[in-house]
Amino acid sequence: MGSVGAKEVPELLNAEGRRIDGRRLDELRQIAMKVGPLTRADGSAFVEWGENKVMAAVYGPREVHPRHLMQTAKAIVQCRYNMAAFSVDERKRPGQDRRSQEISKVITEAFESVIFTEEFPKTSIDIYIEVLQANAGTRCAGLVAASLALADAGIPMADLVASVAVGKVAGRIALDLKKEEDNFGDADMPLALVPQSGRLVLIQMEGHMTQDELRQALDLGVKGCRDIYEKMRQALRSRYDVPAGSAAPEVAA
Amino acid sequence: MNASERGRMVVPGDLLGTAEEFVPGRGTYEHDGRIFAALLGHSSVDPASRSVAVHALHAVPVLDEGDLVIGRVDELKSAMAIVEILAAYPSHRTVPGTPEGTIHVSKVKDGYAENLSDELAAGDLVLARILQSRPSIKLTTAPPTLGVVAARCQRCRGSLELAGPRQELVCPRCGNREHRKISTEFGGRTAPPPG
Numbered sequence: 074m075g076s077v078g079a080k081e082v083p084e085l086l087n088a089e090g091r092r093i094d095g096r097r098l099d100e101l102r103q104i105a106m107k108v109g110p111l112t113r114a115d116g117s118a119f120v121e122w123g124e125n126k127v128m129a130a131v132y133g134p135r136e137v138h139p140r141h142l143m144q145t146a147k148a149i150v151q152c153r154y155n156m157a158a159f160s161v162d163e164r165k166r167p168g169q170d171r172r173s174q175e176i177s178k179v180i181t182e183a184f185e186s187v188i189f190t191e192e193f194p195k196t197s198i199d200i201y202i203e204v205l206q207a208n209a210g211t212r213c214a215g216l217v218a219a220s221l222a223l224a225d226a227g228i229p230m231a232d233l234v235a236s237v238a239v240g241k242v243a244g245r246i247a248l249d250l251k252k253e254e255d256n257f258g259d260a261d262m263p264l265a266l267v268p269q270s271g272r273l274v275l276i277q278m279e280g281h282m283t284q285d286e287l288r289q290a291l292d293l294g295v296k297g298c299r300d301i302y303e304k305m306r307q308a309l310r311s312r313y314d315v316p317a318g319s320a321a322p323e324v325a326a
Numbered sequence: 327m328n329a330s331e332r333g334r335m336v337v338p339g340d341l342l343g344t345a346e347e348f349v350p351g352r353g354t355y356e357h358d359g360r361i362f363a364a365l366l367g368h369s370s371v372d373p374a375s376r377s378v379a380v381h382a383l384h385a386v387p388v389l390d391e392g393d394l395v396i397g398r399v400d401e402l403k404s405a406m407a408i409v410e411i412l413a414a415y416p417s418h419r420t421v422p423g424t425p426e427g428t429i430h431v432s433k434v435k436d437g438y439a440e441n442l443s444d445e446l447a448a449g450d451l452v453l454a455r456i457l458q459s460r461p462s463i464k465l466t467t468a469p470p471t472l473g474v475v476a477a478r479c480q481r482c483r484g485s486l487e488l489a490g491p492r493q494e495l496v497c498p499r500c501g502n503r504e505h506r507k508i509s510t511e512f513g514g515r516t517a518p519p520p521g
Contacts (some may be wrong), residue, residue: 115419116384134386134422146424161334189355189364193386196422224338227382229364231355232339269339269362309366313383 082257086243093254095187098247099293101237101300106217106308116226118308120218121252121305124208129218131226134196148193152200154215160207176212183216183236183265183274189229198228209255210238213263216275217301224309225313234274236265239294241282246289248297262290266298332426333370336363353380385479385490386422387414389459395473397427397465399450405431406445409465415453431453436468451476453509470474473509480504488512 077276085093092098102123111117114130121127137143154176158167180202188198202215205283209225220234235272240250241260255261260280267274273295282290336342340363342354348357351372353365363369367382389395389411397409407429413420431450434445446452446467453475454465467473477486477495484499488508495504 135420136424193422224366225384227367227385228364229353229355229386230338230356231362231364233337267339270357306337310335313335313366 075158083253085254085257086245094179094246094251096249098245099134099296100127100239101297102251104301104304106221106304108221108308108312114222114226115315116222116224116228118215118218118221118225119223122210122214122217123249124206125211125214126205126206127211127214127218128203130201130203130204131198131219131228132201133198134193134228135199137195137197139239142197143195146194147190148188148196150181150185150190150191150198150200152177152184152186152202154180154202154212156204156207156211158249160204172174173232176215179275179277180216180219182211183234184219184223184230184239186272186274187230187234187267188223189230189231192229207252209250209252209261209262212236212275213238213265216265219323220290220306221305225312232267232269233302233305234265235268235298235305236263237294237301238263239290239297241280241286241290246282246286246293248293258292262285262294264291264294264298266295266302268299268302274280333368335367336369336380337366338362338364342369342370342380348376348378351377351379351435353382354378367378382406387417387419389414389421389425389456389463391456393459395421395427395439395454395456397454399448399452400426402442402446402448405442407434407442408455408497409452411463412451425463427454427456427465429465429467432455433464433466433468435473436470439507444505445461446474447477447480447504447506449478450474450506453511467507471510473507473512475509475511475514477504477506489505 105121107119110119116131119128131213134148154173156165158165200219206263215237239262240258242254242258260282265275342361345359350361354426355364363380365380365382367380371378394415395411396413396415397411398467399407400410401408411425431439431442453472454467457466458464478504479497481502482500486495486499489496
């Protein structure tokens with residue numbers, strides 16, 4: 074199983090069914106979310122997910138730049154996903170590349186489906202996602218951070234968007250792959266879910282799965298998204314839900 | 327809204343009730359006969375109209391009658407000044423769509439104004455109150471706290487300052503004297519909003 078042609082393939086799944094970091098197949102990495110760390114942005118969030126560290130900031134609705142993108146009947150959503158030069162082991166060449174453009178596009182489209190853009194015609198809602206430290210699953214962490222930042226910015230939307238990746242590791246379907254599992258595994262499939270309606274607003278895949286495995290992966294991924302969703306709701310509440318009489322809504326998630 | 331009037335804390339996507347129970351108000355939406363929150367905030371029900379609304383904790387500014395705004399005078403017509411609304415006051419968040427409002431000569435100051443150009447000039451920053459928000463935005467600067475809060479000299483574009491015993495507007499660069507309907511907040515004499 075897990076026959077990859079690499080020289081040194083780490084043991085991704087041991088005899089007890091534990092993964093490289095001791096997790097079971099259906100277990101998420103540790104996640105911490107903080108809403109509102111940036112005071113100058115309209116909304117912001119910081120997510121630490123396993124060894125990923127991702128910051129998201131939201132501005133708007135504000136003036137559209139470049140102007141020709143303006144839509145007269147609704148707001149446009151512009152997302153920029155970016156990886157810091159120091160976010161990976163070998164220096165990442167700074168700036169937009171093919172991969173980050175693609176991720177920006179799919180995240181933009183995921184949010185366009187939940188934001189009530191028709192409430193703010195001729196404006197732009199700008200989302201910035203900065204990956205400070207990467208360890209597989211950064212687009213999912215970015216989506217979660219951006220979703221929290223949008224809620225923090227008071228942007229009206231149908232629901233939060235929750236996201237997680239599922240994959241195939243040593244021939245088995247596993248939730249929330251970390252870097253080694255992504256590199257040496259058989260498949261990686263990031264998902265984004267709108268939990269209230271059960272709609273998937275992002276689904277991509279790299280690698281191969283059988284039809285049965287795909288079905289199993291979707292079930293596991295949707296369940297994972299719902300767990301993430303609960304954590305997101307808690308993070309938003311703990312930022313703002315201050316008991317009557319107490320001041321300072323600055324509470325870490 | 328004080329703490330005792332606060333309703334339940336909700337996040338976007340939370341179920342608030344069914345369409346049979348409530349009318350969907352601000353910050354909510356209806357889908358398949360059920361009403362959900364669209365914003366992060368506190369929900370409340372108006373007992374008279376049975377309308378349920380969510381009051382955002384950090385809302386996108388929406389202009390309503392009675393709100394204070396900061397605007398820039400863009401153009402003076404014979405009886406009307408056209409003002410670009412830059413922000414709701416004291417929020418420091420820009421109003422989406424940068425809407426335009428008008429100040430009629432009769433609403434510029436308390437008392438009779440013969441010429442609008444004696445009270446306002448293009449480029450002035452004004453603090454104004456909204457008299458009407460729909461279909462078009464109409465503003466007033468009549469109360470003492472409202473009016474011009476920053477202005478430039480029409481001769482040399484220097485920043486005008488209040489000077490002398492009568493607190494007149496004087497250009498410190500060229501000495502030009504000008505008149506405006508100024509606000510008691512002129513020059514930001516009260517503390518600016520935080521942030």
